Amino acid sequence: MSQVITVNGVECHPIVEKCEGCDRTMEQDGVKYCKSYPLPERKWAQKVCNFATHMKLEVDKGGKVNINPLKASKRAARGR
């Protein structure tokens, strides 16, 4: 089922579910890929993809790590 494409000699794998909402996706032939990383699944093998535009890792005062969705308004404020 996995649809791998080759871009500039690099094998690109489709994005994973957690990538939904990220601005770095692109669509080709109805399948979404990541513009920044060829293996999105591996990016999410850690807690959160460090390239993601829609999620980020935050450490609270107690040292607990949380994954927080980034608000669209925040992104707009950054003037993208």
Ligand code: SF4
């Ligand atoms: S940057 Fe990360 S979260 Fe965004 S599409 Fe690529 S792999 Fe997925």
